[in-house]
Amino acid sequence: MNKFMSRVRSLRSRAGRRALMDGATLMVLGAVFTQASASTISGSMPWDSALQTIITQLTGPVALAIAIGAFFAAGAILVFGEDMSAFVRRLLMAVLAVALLVGGSTFLTALFPSMSAVI
Numbered sequence: 085m086n087k088f089m090s091r092v093r094s095l096r097s098r099a100g101r102r103a104l105m106d107g108a109t110l111m112v113l114g115a116v117f118t119q120a121s122a123s124t125i126s127g128s129m130p131w132d133s134a135l136q137t138i139i140t141q142l143t144g145p146v147a148l149a150i151a152i153g154a155f156f157a158a159g160a161i162l163v164f165g166e167d168m169s170a171f172v173r174r175l176l177m178a179v180l181a182v183a184l185l186v187g188g189s190t191f192l193t194a195l196f197p198s199m200s201a202v203i
Contacts, residue, residue, distance in 0.1 A: 143190055151187035154179055 141147060158179040165172075 142186055143193060145190075147186050148190045151183040151190075155183040155187065158183065 158176045161168075162173065162176050162180075168176075
């Protein structure tokens with residue numbers, strides 16, 4: 085029995101070392117190929133301006149006002165609405181989550197202006 089356990093331990097340690105080496109090799113290769121592919125890209129991608137517009141619209145003052153209104157409305161409906169189905173409750177939870185994400189992004193950007201809080 086002792087021989088068997090020592091054999092299992094040696095296999096486990098070899099397998100662990102092998103997995104560690106495989107993981108390290110994959111990380112190094114991933115970093116090399118990422119650098120290589122990033123250096124071949126010149127200019128901006130076609131969708132960069134559209135994504136920048138969406139980010140600007142989600143972090144602006146109008147988005148913050150809508151997020152605050154949606155947060156309070158959904159919260160009030162959840163607190164005072166008694167006869168709601170499970171679907172409506174989940175829908176209101178989703179509205180609360182989106183309102184917190186948009187409002188939190190603006191709040192964190194106001195708190196820490198040097199670091200941008202982008203969702």
